[in-house]
Amino acid sequence: MRPSFFHHLHPPTIPAVQSRWRHTLGAGGTAILLMLILGVTGILEMFYYVPNPQEAALSVQTITYHVPFGGFVRNLHYWSAQLLLIVSAIHLLRVVFTASYGRPRRFNYLLGLGVFVLAILLDFTGYILRWDEGICYPLVTGTNLLKTIPLIGDFLFRIAVGGGEACNTALLRFYTWHIFGLTIFVLILGVWHAFRVRRDGGIAVPPPQLRTDNERISRNELVRREVLQIFVVSIVLILMSIFLPAPIAAAMTGKPIVTEEARAPWFFLWVQQMLKWGDPFLFGVLIPFAVLTLTALIPYILPEPADADIGSWFPKSNRLAQIIIIAIALIVIVLTLMMVLT
Template structure:
């Protein structure tokens, strides 16, 4: 049989624990499926979206209310984006809380952390493309954080917004990054990440001589389980897209961008709350970047799970990493809740 990327991802047989839902939660496969949904619906939206301050919100309204099934396409894109953010976070937590980043998987873990950063940036840029009153915080406070970076701040700000202040060039920049730059980076990193999974031996499980479950499943059974997960995810997406429309407010007033009373997008609420503590550079730039660096260094600076413990939740070998991520997660959730209530 001629080799293909599909057969690389689906060997003739794999250890049964690698496809066990209560171990993997299906988060990685669902993330891949949601990425495909985003690519398809995003391409369809590009036929109608107008990347100008005067036309952006109006073109979205046209797509939503006048184009047949346009509202469904937009809602699917919106909910797939939110779902991807959640599924990638769940996938990352699963990898850490099962010790699945132990060698030879450390490099692929780093690719996963980079993917998380790219997905956050994609969600942020797509959020701004609405160009309505709801994006005011992202458009003003979010971009102004770049100015606080020592030495490079003004240059970074001009690079991001296309000038000394936000305007038509800002929307074009965000649009270009969203549909080309970040999307291309996402596709490349995702393919690389998937390739490395099999090259590194698949999802982390104990070596054959230490496995409690010696069974193996065929590629057809693996594909069947993946198909079942995709069908369930499709059903949830369609229900959300049908009954909970994507948000859209009136077009933003370009003459009044000084206020930042609106909330940040949900995935940046914790940053919005941190900014109330003092220095924007310290709390809004340095701390989030530091957390990303620490997240990437976990496999290199903290103890690893023992080989016999792989394939199980909360192995004793990497309890320090588990505790650190739990504290970090609770802190972000608490800050987000405070920002939402405020």
């Protein structure tokens, strides 16, 4: 087969162990695919979305119910965004559970984490763009948390919201952050992250002298496996987008109401649960920031995994990292369930 552009993105051959699905779970590649779908569907939505408080929610309804295939495109955008967060979290877990973050991949671990944080912010800003009656409580709560940060809080609030009350004025800011500011950063960090995977020697495996399996596969075979994965993920996404409509609620009317019963988007429910316990700075800013910092420091403060363990699932030499990440995941899941069930 004559090499195409996609073939040139890969080295001519790679060790077979690096390409096994049971090793990578295909999660990083799936995250890239979802980001590409988000880019295309987002651009299509921009043809009809109106970033003005009086018309935004109506324009979302127009996209959903009147534009040919508009509902389908919006569902694709919505489900790709939700799946991206889940797939990125699975990818993070696999990187830690297979001890794949040690030198020289420490910096790329940080780049990946940066992309993940940006993806969460993109999901949040996108959720606000619906501008329906449900978004006011999370918008006010989220942006007020910024104000609690000592010294720079007011400055950050002004960057996020502009002036005035968030539920009246923040739409244009959030629109610009969503389609331009955050997107530019996610593109830069995302491309850098993918480039560093190759630059760091491909997917982490033990050095050749410690490997039991030294078989190599060609890039034709690698591209064939990637195309198969793209096919499977696309079918799942298409089926979800046909049968599960993205949420839509009535437009905000008159003075927006902030109700305590309103819910944050699902990925921030764990923070909303903690906010019930008191001090917004402690529970809404400090603790989430500490969780992020602890995750970021794993490759830097814990002992390096043993060479022979790199790429094997749940090896002994990085037990502590596994325990930390499992504890964080469990706490987030339990807090989320507490919020859902109360």
